[in-house]
Amino acid sequence: MTVVDQIPSEPTDARGRVAELHSLREQARRGPSDRATEAQHAKGKLTARERIALLLDEGSFKEVEQLRRHRATGFGLENKKPYTDGVITGWGTVEGRTVFVYAHDFRIFGGALGEAHATKIHKIMDMAIAAGAPLVSLNDGAGARIQEGVSALAGYGGIFQRNTKASGVIPQISVMLGPCAGGAAYSPALTDFVFMVRDTSQMFITGPDVVRAVTGEEITQNGLGGADVHAETSGVAHFAYDDEETCISEVRYLISMLPSNNRENPPVHETSDPADRRSEVLLDLVPADGNRPYDMHKVIEELVDDGDVLEIHERWARNIICALARMDGQVVGIVANQPAHLAGVLDIEASEKSARFVQMCDAFNIPIITLLDVPGFLPGVDQEHGGIIRHGAKLLYAYCNATVPRISLILRKAYGGAYIVMDSQSIGADITYAWPTNEIAVMGAEGAANVIFRKQIADAEDPEAMRTRMVKEYKSELMHPYYAAERGLVDDVIDPAETREVLVSALSMLRNKHADLPSRKHGNPPQ
Numbered sequence: 075m076t077v078v079d080q081i082p083s084e085p086t087d088a089r090g091r092v093a094e095l096h097s098l099r100e101q102a103r104r105g106p107s108d109r110a111t112e113a114q115h116a117k118g119k120l121t122a123r124e125r126i127a128l129l130l131d132e133g134s135f136k137e138v139e140q141l142r143r144h145r146a147t148g149f150g151l152e153n154k155k156p157y158t159d160g161v162i163t164g165w166g167t168v169e170g171r172t173v174f175v176y177a178h179d180f181r182i183f184g185g186a187l188g189e190a191h192a193t194k195i196h197k198i199m200d201m202a203i204a205a206g207a208p209l210v211s212l213n214d215g216a217g218a219r220i221q222e223g224v225s226a227l228a229g230y231g232g233i234f235q236r237n238t239k240a241s242g243v244i245p246q247i248s249v250m251l252g253p254c255a256g257g258a259a260y261s262p263a264l265t266d267f268v269f270m271v272r273d274t275s276q277m278f279i280t281g282p283d284v285v286r287a288v289t290g291e292e293i294t295q296n297g298l299g300g301a302d303v304h305a306e307t308s309g310v311a312h313f314a315y316d317d318e319e320t321c322i323s324e325v326r327y328l329i330s331m332l333p334s335n336n337r338e339n340p341p342v343h344e345t346s347d348p349a350d351r352r353s354e355v356l357l358d359l360v361p362a363d364g365n366r367p368y369d370m371h372k373v374i375e376e377l378v379d380d381g382d383v384l385e386i387h388e389r390w391a392r393n394i395i396c397a398l399a400r401m402d403g404q405v406v407g408i409v410a411n412q413p414a415h416l417a418g419v420l421d422i423e424a425s426e427k428s429a430r431f432v433q434m435c436d437a438f439n440i441p442i443i444t445l446l447d448v449p450g451f452l453p454g455v456d457q458e459h460g461g462i463i464r465h466g467a468k469l470l471y472a473y474c475n476a477t478v479p480r481i482s483l484i485l486r487k488a489y490g491g492a493y494i495v496m497d498s499q500s501i502g503a504d505i506t507y508a509w510p511t512n513e514i515a516v517m518g519a520e521g522a523a524n525v526i527f528r529k530q531i532a533d534a535e536d537p538e539a540m541r542t543r544m545v546k547e548y549k550s551e552l553m554h555p556y557y558a559a560e561r562g563l564v565d566d567v568i569d570p571a572e573t574r575e576v577l578v579s580a581l582s583m584l585r586n587k588h589a590d591l592p593s594r595k596h597g598n599p600p601q
Contacts, residue, residue, distance in 0.1 A: 139197065196233065214253070250301075267312045327384065379403065405441075480497055482497045508555065
């Protein structure tokens, strides 16, 4: 279809002009052709407008620059100038709150980004920042529009610059619903959350063909950058789902847990779950024996409203849990060691995962509750050579820099540097609690006794009996549950069954907390 074919005959009055407008709008809403829509559905993918309809409250979407078309010439582009230019932009509401959105329309130029396409995205990003409202990108594009050359690449630069400007100001959520290759992948990486759909979405800098040509490795698109790879191995994706409907529904749920911007608090929801509910089951969930594993998820579900938890990065770095939940209707961020995986140690990936989560909570005024049961940092040559010092320092920096309410609870083990890093009182936790099963120490009793009493054990007639005796002595002197409380390093030792009530009360007390950081352009966090 040529440009001339798209324009109806010249109207002569106002009614004719209005009819012309409605015709053009309908043309833009319908898209390039029914055949293109069928092809999109045949891939198991929804169209851009169908996705927006799932994301936003019914009837709330207001489109911006619906009739925008590119001005490029050459390579036949001058004869193909569809409305929207392959991206739909606008705003609507999610549960009544304003949300901005842009969605690539794969039916038009494969969703590839050209100059006009990029300008539309720049505009909606600027509007979101100015309005102080979340921005959701529904990504399904083939990268830069090659026919437009460097103009397309410059368009990506404008997006990246705005992603960075908006960081920590408004929530930014990237939903990957198709391919995202090359430089285009850096925009999602700059946002707060990345959602992916299995089999239909992929992200990579260089595709399988380039990998094969350079390294000789054979790999599929999903094997290189599919949803499961990024959710389990790389940590690029925070969430992965089997279908678009479930994915977009979970995006709506996440938005309900976040404030509109960094000047607001997250929405408070009414709950029928009593704030003072006792949880006797906690006495049995967590074994007193520090060597026995248990599932920290069950502890968290007992503490939060109605057991409802949204875990972030659920399948990556599973030795630590990062989750959003509500307590007495107030949104909280929870960071917790997971004894059921690698005994809950901190390693490189766990440090990175939790550091980013703490920073996100701090940026968006979400109080942080830290649940400790940590035996230390993971030992090993790979960890040391991989920079565990540098990566562990990221978590330390994130906690020390956070000004939101911070509550720490020690369930069992809290050993060595990992205890300090996991929001101990010494690095600024507002209030610290412990269960009677807590063990706070430089290291485990066995290791400590071997160091402190090495000579006595070596000289003893029965070294093993002496070692057992010294371990018992060390525990009784330095590792009893009240040692830290006696020295003011723990504010209170509490009954596990009363944990929910205690945490809710502390959150209420800290609700209006105000803390100032030193005047500076920005810090220089560990990289």
